[in-house]
Amino acid sequence: MNLIVKDKRGNVIHFLRDAERSGNNYRGTNGRLFGLKPDAHVFVWTEDEMGASETVKRLKRGRSIVVRSFAGRPVKESPEPLSKTAMLKDRIGKAKSVEEIKSLLIDIVGRL
Amino acid sequence: MANTRTGGCTVVGVECLTGYVKADTNQITIINSTGDIVPYGILNTAGDSGSISSNTIDIDVDDTDYNHYGIYTSGGYGSINGNVIDMYNNDAKDLGIYLAGGYCTGRANMTYRCGTGITDAGASNDVLGLDG
Numbered sequence: 001m002n003l004i005v006k007d008k009r010g011n012v013i014h015f016l017r018d019a020e021r022s023g024n025n026y027r028g029t030n031g032r033l034f035g036l037k038p039d040a041h042v043f044v045w046t047e048d049e050m051g052a053s054e055t056v057k058r059l060k061r062g063r064s065i066v067v068r069s070f071a072g073r074p075v076k077e078s079p080e081p082l083s084k085t086a087m088l089k090d091r092i093g094k095a096k097s098v099e100e101i102k103s104l105l106i107d108i109v110g111r112l
Numbered sequence: 113m114a115n116t117r118t119g120g121c122t123v124v125g126v127e128c129l130t131g132y133v134k135a136d137t138n139q140i141t142i143i144n145s146t147g148d149i150v151p152y153g154i155l156n157t158a159g160d161s162g163s164i165s166s167n168t169i170d171i172d173v174d175d176t177d178y179n180h181y182g183i184y185t186s187g188g189y190g191s192i193n194g195n196v197i198d199m200y201n202n203d204a205k206d207l208g209i210y211l212a213g214g215y216c217t218g219r220a221n222m223t224y225r226c227g228t229g230i231t232d233a234g235a236s237n238d239v240l241g242l243d244g
Contacts, residue, residue: 007204007227009176014231024243035229035243040204 003028004044005036013041123149125169128156131187134163141170150178153197156185160213165193172200182208182223185216192218192239199226211237 003019003026006012016028026033088108095101125140135154142151153169156162162185169182182197184207192209199206208223214235221241223229229243 005204007176011204013179013204014228031234032232032237033228033230034232034241035208035223035226037202037204037227040202040206040227 001045001047002049004046005033006042006044007040008042010042019045121147121149122152124152124155126154126167127152128154128159128162128164128185128187131159132161133159134165136163136165136167138167138169140167142173143170144173144175146174148175148177149173151180152184153182154184155181156183156187156190159187159190161189162187163191163193164195165191165218167195169195169197170200171198171206174201176203176205179205179207179210181210182226184210184212186212186234188213188215188234190216190218192216192221194220195241196222196224197226198224201225203227207231208243209239209241211239213237 001019003016004012005014014033016026016033017030019026019028024036024038026036091104095104123142125142126135126138128135135156138154140153142153144151151171151173153171154164154167156164164183164185171180171182173180180199182199183192183195185192190213195209197208199208202225204227206225206227208226208228209221209230211230211232211234214237216237216239218239221230221239222244223241224244226243230239230241232239
């Protein structure tokens with residue numbers, strides 16, 4: 001799933017394609033981010049592509065910077081994808097019958 | 113030597129203009145609370161195969177319109193080790209180390225109070241660090 005990282009004012013700071021989370025680190029196919037402060041950002045997980053517009057902003061002293069803004073299709077926000085452990089915990093929590101628990105155990109043993 | 117700049121400008125501590133440059137053991141402090149400045153502790157846009165190591169970089173800039181960079185490099189094959197970067201504000205725009213080039217390696221970089229400690233926007237980089 002793709003990840004758009006925005007600041008609190010809605011400006012896009014990072015975009016990672018096919019991102020995976022590991023603590024405060026994120027790895028995507030187009031880059032990696034280490035040590036993101038959760039409080040400083042808004043994380044949007046989406047299946048959509050970025051569809052970003054990039055504008056070059058000229059600064060007064062001759063330099064220019066690229067400003068990315070999300071101006072494409074509306075993003076369908078999705079919940080953050082669960083890790084494998086979290087998925088198992090989720091299934092254990094939702095299991096209602098002995099049969100479901102049995103199949104769950106078979107899945108777990110099969111992965112060992 | 114201390115230089116003073118007012119708002120609306122880029123402020124660079126050390127800029128690498130060629131390849132094979134060593135930007136090591138510098139102490140860089142950029143403080144601004146009044147203007148919209150774009151600070152770069154160390155800026156390397158031209159050089160490949162350089163070394164950016166053991167620098168102490170403090171950047172305390174209140175502006176939230178532009179990105180702030182402790183180290184920005186778009187050069188390739190560089191070595192980035194043992195830098196200590198403190199950006200004070202924990203803002204999303206505070207980017208400790210920004211890698212836009214490729215094939216850079218590095219270890220033991222410390223980033224404090226950055227929005228993002230290390231941003232790897234290039235290819236085949238292997239630069240790691242700890243975020244405090």
